[in-house]
Amino acid sequence: MINFLEDLALIIFRIFPAEAAKNITLRLLKSIYSLNLIGIFASNNIEQPEIKLKNLSFKNRIGIAGGLDKNAEYFHIFSSLGFGFVEVGTVTLEPQAGNPKPRIFRFFKDKTIVNSLGFNNAGSVQVLENIKKHKPKFNGVLGISIGKSKNTKTKNAWQDYLHLMDYFYLEADYLAINISSPNTENLRELSARENIEFLMNKISKKKAQLVDMHKKKTPIFVKLSPDETEDNLKNIIHISEKNNIDGFICCNTTTEHSYQNSGGMSGAMLTKKAENLQKKIIKLKQDKSILIASGGVMSAEDVKVRLTHSADLVQLYTGYIYQGNSLLKKALIISSS
Ligand SMILES: Cc1cc2nc3c(=O)[nH]c(=O)nc-3n(C[C@H](O)[C@H](O)[C@H](O)COP(=O)(O)O)c2cc1C
Incomplete structure (x- = not known):
């Protein structure tokens, strides 16, 4: 039965156009x-000690990256x-097509994807409704990714x-600030x-207000682009930390690729770049800042x-699309050892 359904999912994945297949x-x-x-x-049978990060408690270290469950319809599953x-979104204020x-676009041989979706989502009102509907069935940490x-x-x-x-502060276990998608002009x-200092300062002040108002601390992470210059990377990390950002997600898709299609590339061809960027961030960030790795995680070895x-x-994202639950299982085993 398991094999039949997994094979069916793989057949769908291969024969339908990419977005329909998803x-x-x-x-x-x-x-x-x-x-x-x-x-x-x-x-669920892979034993793991609970992981405490900031004020959150994780049953394991493996999650779903932003953009797979854009409208918060599947996170409980x-x-x-x-x-x-699970990081749902990226959500914008109003619905967008x-x-x-x-x-x-999928490149099976390279195990990569190029996408130019551009924050298609049902908008904040519908997404909040979906979150409230499914949260009682959810057993995990819920990140909500927000974008302009x-x-x-x-x-x-x-x-x-x-x-x-x-809008999302109370329902989110953490918020992810997406300033790194290449597909929104x-x-x-x-x-x-010239912009990051202004934005982070506003976010920091809003966070302080919300902590005070709700007596709840929702960590805020910034999702980084793999295409930043070294200088700007330093700058973003320094300014974010100065403004009480709790950590970084490394990283979004890259526009540096040789495919004909425009958009951000993810998957195996991003692995090395994301890995190198992570090593740089680790040297630049303070110990107390959380680091969430994303980008080309395709195997247990990558984890x-x-x-x-x-x-x-x-x-996980592209690796999971290509390999399904077998990658999750391997990731859970390696991350628990
Ligand atoms: C089809 C697609 C849609 C995505 N949408 C989002 C998004 O809405 N928000 C976001 O933060 N990242 C988005 N991403 C980026 C992923 O979250 C992830 O950071 C990136 O794909 C690199 O990881 P991967 O190589 O494991 O896929 C998207 C990626 C893909 C392939």
Whole structure:
């Protein structure tokens, strides 16, 4: 039964256009969950001591990266499969259709994906509703990734982030500030020296207000681009830490690739770049800042390398798309040893 369903998912993955394949596979997963059959795929029997980071408690170090569950429809299912945490979103204030299709391209031989989705999502109202609906069935740590809308100008972007913080603060176990997607025009301008200080200062003040108002500390992480210059990387980390950011997610997709399709590349061809960036960040950041590794984690060995180089947590995306639960299982085993 397990093999039949896994084979079916792989066939769907290979024969349908990329975006349709992703949606069909996720719906298949939902049906299996509704039929109470998810347990047969779950990797919940790998014993792990609980991991405490900031004020959060993780059942293991392996999570789902931003963008797989954009509208918070599946996070409870990923937790029943064994993931310790799920980052939903990236969510914008209003619903957005994203960029024109086709906008996901798979390169099977290279085990990579190029995507130019552009924050297609159901918007903050619907996503919050979905979170409230599924959270009672969720057994894990919930990250919510927030981003500016396509039509928001760079100079007004801080207002989007602050509204979204207000909106999701209570439901999130952590918030991820996405300023590194390559598919929303000008988004990456936010990490430029002249903008990042202003944005982080606003976020820090809002966080202080929210902590005070809700008597709850929701950690805030910044998701970094692998395409930053060394100087700017230093700058972003320093300014973020000065403004009480709790950690970094390393990293988003890269625009430095040789495929004809425009967009950000993820998967095996990103592995080395993400790994090298992580090593740089570890030297630059303070010990108390959390590091979440993302980018080209395709094998148990990749998980091991990231953890050995001081990642606190590891996220899967493209590796999971290509390999499914067998990668989760291997990641859980290696991260618990
Ligand atoms: C189709 C697709 C959509 C993505 N959407 C988002 C997103 O909405 N927010 C985000 O922070 N990252 C997004 N990402 C980036 C992933 O979270 C991850 O950081 C990146 O793909 C590198 O990891 P990987 O090589 O393991 O896939 C997306 C990636 C892909 C492939």
